[in-house]
Amino acid sequence: MTAVDLGMPMTRVPIYTQPRERFVFLYPTTACSLRCKTCYVGNTRLNAANTMTVERAVEIMDYFKITGGHDKLYLLGGEPTMHPHLPEIVREARDRGYQVTISSNGDFDDHVFDRIGPDVLSSFNFSLESADPAIHRRIRRNPHNFAQVTDRIAEARNRGYQVRVMCTVSTTNAASALDLIPFLAELGAHTLSFHNLGKTGNGARFLQPLSPAAWMDFCAALEAYPPAPRLAVYYPPTFVPAGDQQRWADRGYPGCPARTLDRPHVYPDGTVYACPVFMDGARHYARFADDRLILNASPDNELNAYMTADSVCTGCPNTGTCGGGCPAYAQLPAYAEEGFYACDRQITPLCILWTVSAWGARPADSLHALR
Template sequence: MNALGLGMPTVRRPLYTQATERFVFLYPTTACQLRCHHCYVGTSRLNEANTMSVAQAVAVMDYFKVTAGHDKLYLLGGEPTLHPQLGEIVAAARQRGYQVTISSNGEFADDVFDAVPPGVLNSFNFSLESADPVVHRKIRGNPRNWATVVAHIEEAVRRGYQVRVMCTVSHANAEHAVDLIPFLAERGVHTLSFHNLGKTGNGARFLEPLKPEEWMRWCADLEAMTPERRLAVYYPPTFVPAEQQAQWFERGYPGCPARTLDRPHVYPDGSVYACPVFMDGHPFATFRDGRLVLNTDPDNELNSYLHADPICTGCAHTGTCGGGCPAYSQIPAYDGWYSCDRSTTPLCILWTVSAWGPRPADALHALR
């Protein structure tokens, strides 16, 4: 019973005061050897192959450390291992107190391991789309990548890295993605994170996301599996029945992290986004001369994710969903695909939870 004597859960703290982990997503290069069908960065950026200097990377780290207390650094791309001074960037980040993850497609020479040994890297994250090489190839295109990334996963485990794997789920691999659970557990991988394909970059052109009802069934099937205790498995609820929102709130759902600018994404050209879902649009700021310069164009990302969907007005569920993901009412690619009806409601497409119940706090990726 709540304070009014009604049989409904009591909200003990407001949304957006949940604990957060403050990540900087840094793209040291947009060069990449692959053109994956699910890549949210998009082929045009990859073709430009822009690369930032070590000095620029350090300036970004210093800025967000001082202004917002960020202490987690994700190195992405493109393919970050193509940056010729990746070891220097990692070393500079560790000197500044960042925990560092490299997120890789697995296409690199073994000397990358020597440049960033386990002692200086907190986590090595690999992308793998299925335990079946045929399914993986449908998404990656490259016929050799599956064997290459699996070999590098096994080598990273052997060398003592904390190894994580990310899998983006779409209609192309939904039936086979969970096969990764026993496959990776047997190889000593630490964490598997599933992600829900968004309609950004190449994902809007080549692959089909699961509809909300399909995604909810996929998540329910995952939760119904026999737990694999050797492997931490995370997934994003993304769409939930409205009456179940409170349980995710109690599991730590923090609301839209773009609206609180918790996780800036910084590109070599200085573009700064608050959320990768909006990367087909205009950035909210540019990093220039050691500071953020806000984009004054009204058609920018900031105005998109600070938009409130009219259906949220007067809704009883805003205390646990916080308006959900603004993409579905703001990005044209989602027109006709999903619209909140207060029955099935959206959470952040990127926020993940541990399958089979909470696990001990994970200092690097509890929310991602």
Template sequence: MTAVELGMPLQRKPIYTQPRERFVFLYPTTACSLRCKTCYVGNTRLNAANTMSVERAVEIMDYFKVTGGHDKLYLLGGEPTMHPELAQIVREARDRGYKVTISSNGDFEESIFDGIGPDMLDSFNFSLESADPTIHRKIRGNPKNFEQVTNNIRRARELGYQVRVMCTVSQTNAPGALDLIPFLADLGAHTLSYHNLGKTGNGGRFLQPLNPQEWMDFCAAIEAHPPEPRLAVYYPPTFVTADTQEQWADRGYPGCPARTLDRPHIYPDGTVYACPVFMDDDRHYARFEDGRLVLNPSPNNELNAYMTADPVCTGCPNTGTCGGGCPAYSQIPAYGDEGWYTCDRQITPLCILWTVSAWGARPADSLHTLR
């Protein structure tokens, strides 16, 4: 008989005993050909167009391999394909045992595939905002990008890459966002990941996110969509009711990965962030200098935010499965002070970046371990 049948309480595993996923998010350049309204990096960094050398990238990869056991590398920007030596960075990462993903806006010439073949990458990640070209162009502000990114998705699939697509959901594209499921399945993509727009960078200036109830309704709509066997679909729960927290813990929710410093984001200027949610206002927790991390002495650095418990959490019976939620909602004025969202112990915030598989768990393979 099970514990439930015997009338015994279930022994829940606290979230911070979940397996940790150690990613390095490396920004080899902040140069970019676009100025998307969803961009959490923000136009100030994009306009600076800073670029790191291959030697610097290797030094960073070696450091986190040794000190944190990191084994997955995301190459972002800006637009990483604009880095003149991106192929060499990929080779150096593979030589060091990293699984490598390039995350791109798709705004590149097909010759990029010649220098970085599918044997060098674990996945090629593209961003696409809608199956409707008009909506995509409204967010991207570029009349040609929809055709270019969809053509590159199709070509990458033909060449044998693992093709992943990300869509950042806001009030602008939410009504037709699920149309991407059949569209990308027909295009040949392997995975689609929906993400909730954060109030960071351009996203905090130009677009409006879904509020907590709207986001929960959107996630429910994904689950209610007929499963598409050709496409793995992921989404971040982000906001959940207190009575469902245990189900997310059972599905692997690890708590806030910034609090365990599992996912560093490193820019060409050496600034290191634990999470992109705090990337505005120079709140980095450290700077990478001379082969080591030098902590930011400012009391306003993001690490102090992660190490501060929201007062509403004190004495809350749900912290074992919620882990104190996402610190951003009590530490960033754009969330709490504007009245957009504060935890009331009924609807609680999970990590805005942690995703789960729609329509039930999928087999554990590289498509999903690299999410």
């Protein structure tokens, strides 16, 4: 992979003392109008269509605000706009000091914009898999969604929202994924985030992620792509040659955020995951009930995975800049069998969710804070 210019190095801060980003990923409903092949939540949860009350959502927001100092809220699903009281949840979150993002497939009408204005919502985050309608439809399995979501992106921009777009990259759309950069710049989106497909939920059943070598090539191609004015683009490095680790530490890589419980994912049934990697099973670390977290008593809960040190890390000179890699994927058979996320001290797996801005470090603005 060709080395890329990552901008001037920042003041070096050791892993786990980097500034922490405290997000709450709240799933007010798992109901959804689509059954996308990329969905890490999976069809079982989508078909159950569980929904939490506004009161329960408020309890969860209060709990993590008090105990963890969380200040950013992602509302996901399913499709969160299908929750009948989503505007109330957004207002309650803003009253508590949260910056709020709605992550949507774009399959909704103008009444959502009418009921939740840009004065209370920090950003809309739309999912779009390609600038090619045929590729997007192949992944979304819906003939109408491409036109719907691109219309919603344009309408949200016209109404004054901060507009974010996410693309999940797999072998199905990787070859044309970078075409989204000029396409979304023309639509007026503010940010585009690429993510490498994870083998969780529907993604494990229907699509294939890029190999470590292919993902590094994709990242290099992205960095070499002509920047688009006024469009911030993000991606997760995920696989890093040992000699490049310090560059990402200088850019603020915080190690595994699940180990510090910075990004809880909370479902309507109360299950709480530290990371979406283990969502296919019952390895959640806790359940939210009676205004508190009740820890999962099973020895197979995900915390035991995060607190396990891989033997290859012992004595490694690079742990100060990689933070032990990704402790979750290394324990999943679907990845272990194919050699994904296995560290050989030459290529290190970083957190699959941690993203950086393409074309050099961005200033700490609102676009960067909610990436």
